[in-house]
Amino acid sequence: MNVHFMIPDKHLRILMAAEHLIERGGIDALSMQRVAKEAKVAAGTIYLYFKDKDELMAQLHERNLRLFTDAFLAGVDANEGLKEQHRRLWLNALNYHLAHVNVQRLWVHLETLPKNAHHKQLIMELFEPVKLFFSRGVEEGCFKALPGEMLYALAFGQIHEICRFSFFRDVTFTKQDMDAALLASWDAITIHP
Numbered sequence: 001m002n003v004h005f006m007i008p009d010k011h012l013r014i015l016m017a018a019e020h021l022i023e024r025g026g027i028d029a030l031s032m033q034r035v036a037k038e039a040k041v042a043a044g045t046i047y048l049y050f051k052d053k054d055e056l057m058a059q060l061h062e063r064n065l066r067l068f069t070d071a072f073l074a075g076v077d078a079n080e081g082l083k084e085q086h087r088r089l090w091l092n093a094l095n096y097h098l099a100h101v102n103v104q105r106l107w108v109h110l111e112t113l114p115k116n117a118h119h120k121q122l123i124m125e126l127f128e129p130v131k132l133f134f135s136r137g138v139e140e141g142c143f144k145a146l147p148g149e150m151l152y153a154l155a156f157g158q159i160h161e162i163c164r165f166s167f168f169r170d171v172t173f174t175k176q177d178m179d180a181a182l183l184a185s186w187d188a189i190t191i192h193p
Helices: 010-025 032-039 043-049 053-073 082-099 101-110 117-126 128-139 148-168 175-189
Strands: none
Touching: 010 032, 010 043, 010 053, 010 101, 032 043, 032 053, 053 082, 053 101, 053 117, 053 128, 082 101, 082 128, 082 148, 082 175, 101 148, 117 128, 128 148, 148 175
């Protein structure tokens, strides 16, 4: 049963329908007609909210970035120590990916979209607290002197793979495995005397 039609906000319903279609068939299989059918709205209704497919995709990408960063940064306190902030960020990212299995498939497609100035600015704004976290760590001599993007990849990039193995290959990880992965993430970005 299609649950998208139960959402009263048509804008959100259209975005969620597009997400669902991309998860199932990729961006190439997406058409405004299919989105309208999936969202249970008239095809013309989509154009009240989005001027074209590119705008729909841009808003879909923005929505997913905001959902992730809201979850990723939840409960992170810049006044706490770096290790505690890292732990919170890592667990937030892990919990987000575990709770949103299909997001991984969607992100594979969304990351291939062309980036414009608005998109780049949005990423800079949303991830500013993470940039400050890494900058502080480098300045304090705790983190390796690498670009923030590389530190991010080393610290949190493996979470995507852990979840992928868990979901798509039916691998079960213990709490001890996850604790060790969290420690490995910290070790990957910190300077060891």
